[in-house]
Amino acid sequence: MNRTxxxxxxxxxxxxxxxxxxxxxxWKGSKRRxxxxxxxxxGTTVAATRLLWVSIHGPVPRDRVVMHKCDNPPCMNPxxxxxxxxxxNVLDAQRKGRLKGRARRKLKAETRRxxxxxxxxxxxxxxxxxxxxxxxxxxxxxxxRYRESSGQx
Numbered sequence: 001m002n003r004t005x006x007x008x009x010x011x012x013x014x015x016x017x018x019x020x021x022x023x024x025x026x027w028k029g030s031k032r033r034x035x036x037x038x039x040x041x042x043g044t045t046v047a048a049t050r051l052l053w054v055s056i057h058g059p060v061p062r063d064r065v066v067m068h069k070c071d072n073p074p075c076m077n078p079x080x081x082x083x084x085x086x087x088x089n090v091l092d093a094q095r096k097g098r099l100k101g102r103a104r105r106k107l108k109a110e111t112r113r114x115x116x117x118x119x120x121x122x123x124x125x126x127x128x129x130x131x132x133x134x135x136x137x138x139x140x141x142x143x144x145r146y147r148e149s150s151g152q153x
Contacts, residue, residue, distance in 0.1 A: 008041055009055035012048060015039070016076045024075035035073030049081055063110065065089050071096055086110050094133040115139055116146020 015029035015037070027037030027048050037048030049066040056078055060066060067089050070080040084092070086108040111132065118128045119139065128143075129136040 008039075008051060011039060012051045012055060012076075015048070016052075019077075022079065023077065024070055024072045024080060025077040027074040027076050031074060037074055037076060048076060052076055052078065053081060053083070067092060071098070087114055090132055094131065098133075112142045113146060115142045116150070119143040120146070 015027060017026045017028055019025055029048065030038050030040075032038050038045045039048050039051060040046075041051070047066065049068070050060055053060055053066045060083065063085060064083045065086050067082050067084045068075055068080055069082055070077070072080070075081075087110055090111055115128055115132065115138075118131070119125065120143075123131075125136045125139045125143070128139045132139075
């Protein structure tokens with residue numbers, strides 16, 4: 001079903017368990033593997049936090065993601081959400097220990113470029129891997145692609 005009209009914000013709010021002002025508000029709908037809410041809109045799955053952000057603040061800039069301050073993936077309380085870059089989000093997750101010992105999501109282009117830049121600056125593969133919470137082999141792959149795309153090989 002293609003829903004691009006004003007019903008999207010209503011659909012989002014209908015799936016939020018609104019609680020006290022400072023509490024986490026759980027998403028009651030479909031969730032991704034890691035617990036983030038999602039909704040089917042216009043033929044694709046969209047992050048529920050992004051839809052909520054857009055309904056309150058307007059469009060999310062292309063180079064930004066909606067992040068949780070509360071570190072609770074199903075939370076939909078607008079007070080617990082903020083914008084940041086994908087790099088900010090990866091570093092936040094790494095600092096909080098959420099990337100250790102579990103499968104990693106695909107790295108976004110900005111993060112892949114940052115891996116290449118850090119390797120080019122002299123950091124070791126292991127140091128970069130630890131910073132991003134990824135396997136050193138992943139760093140090797142993205143370093144090679146970074147060099148190829150920037151003409152360094």
